[in-house]
Amino acid sequence: MATSGHVEEREIFTCSICLEQLKSPRSLPCLHTFCFQCIREYILSTERLSGHKIANYMCPVCRTIVMPEHPELDTTKWVEALPHNFTISSLLETSKEQQTQECHTCKRKQKCISATKWCRDCSEAFCDDCREMHSLMKSSMSHEFVDIASIPTNECGIDFSKISDVCPVHSSKVVEAYCFDHEELCCVLCVTLQHRKCVDLKAIEDITRKYDEKDSFDAKWTKIKSGSEQILQKDLKDTLNKSFSSIESTVIDSVNTAKSKLDSLLVVFLKELKTIEGKTQGDFESKLDFVEKLSNRIKDFVRISTFIRSFGSKTQLFIHIQKSKKELHSEIDNAAELLRHFTGVIVNFHLENTLQNLMEMKKLGEIQVVEKRNKSVTD
Structure with missing residues (x-):
């Protein structure tokens, strides 16, 4: 249910044109909402393709015919007059305030506990108890942790879980090499089956040693x-x-x-x-x-x-x-x-x-x- 809720929330806050979070949301009479710059460029580009001022246009989502409220005005003028969706703007602000990072380990146990630490090696969040258990394991006792409170998540909007190291071809494997000949990330199976004859193939571990400083x-x-x-x-x-x-x-x-x-x-x-x-x-x-x-x-x-x-x-x-x-x-x-x-x-x-x-x-x-x-x- 939680996953479904997140998906539905993303759909509400996502512009159907640029597929990113809505910025300055404007609504059409059919109630579909878009970024102001996206709907503005959509309408102006439609007019440019037609070669003349258009009397109506279609909603990019439902294809409903939309008539300008003030057709006598210049197109850029009546586009700017499209109503601002203050409801969506308010929900976006509320959503930002309520976002908290949950412990990934507890979440797999169907528990909802706020995380306090972030493991840079595992790219996962941990609560205090799970972090202590994680540090006691031999395979992860040397992992590096940072306080989640110190991470400026709103500054870049980065979700590290989306930068996955899972192989795009073999989902059960992680990427361990990079083929410069084909510009592809590879797991062990990829290297064995598809990149045996590639000349410029290097292990990611060797490559990342060079990323300590700006290259x-x-x-x-x-x-x-x-x-x-x-x-x-x-x-x-x-x-x-x-x-x-x-x-x-x-x-x-x-x-x-x-x-x-x-x-x-x-x-x-x-x-x-x-x-x-x-x-x-x-x-x-x-x-x-x-x-x-x-x-x-x-x-x-x-x-x-x-x-x-x-x-x-x-x-x-x-x-x-x-x-x-x-x-x-x-x-x-x-x-x-x-x-x-x-x-x-x-x-x-x-x-x-x-x-x-x-x-x-x-x-x-x-x-x-x-x-x-x-x-x-x-x-």
Whole structure:
């Protein structure tokens, strides 16, 4: 019954789009609740795919047709007006306050006793009595314990039981090796049956000895994080705005010296300038958003890795890093490509020199948008 209750609780607090705990929960008229950013992006992406402003949309869960309460407003405006689910927000806060760690040994005996100690070697919680019994056993008398009260569980939200050392193929075995050829965790059976011919196969025990200090893998994350922060810290957007403003002023000053024909050309030019500015600003901001999201993702990874290194086992740290590396592989490649080819934007304007031939002029000049590349950021 306890397990069922936990599953039901997780479902209530989980966003059906991102499958994570709800953040700023917003409800649709069909009563399904989602993270505000998730439902906002879902509706806006639906509108972008349609190519025009939509009159209605479907709930991502039940597919019920939902009509905006104020269809005359811009889509982003009425999405922001979706009602906040304060009931879910309140339950989330209450759930956080009531969470306590139970003793795993007592739980297997169908008892519910709060744990006081955490065994880093076993990755299990113990009450005082079970901890004492655990320390008396020859096989576990040297295990290292920490006070559960000293573990900042809410800081990272880490559940060490989810970083399992059970073999993903043979559930009765634990992982003991890692195959770098196939990038897979292996138990003894996996090594014997599937990785006999692999060249780069190492025992996790040997590998984890190198994780006592931050290794080169952590250093690579730090470099990417540093590079992305350099872009975010630069006042590139303000410089871009000043560039466009400078071009506009230059053109207006030039046009003011010649009236009739230049007045009509000025209108055409400013329209072209604003169009290019809008497109460039959109591309520029989307790249900055990508870098900012990557930076936040890296910060989360470093924060969680530090937490596991402090309170988890070396095997769990290794497993966490390998899983994270595989999950973020494509994002790292995209980030490297972005940082390699983008550190800012240069806007140039070439003014026509033959202003004497006013009646024959067809344009005032050309606008060029050039992205600066800074190799030092991506080295």
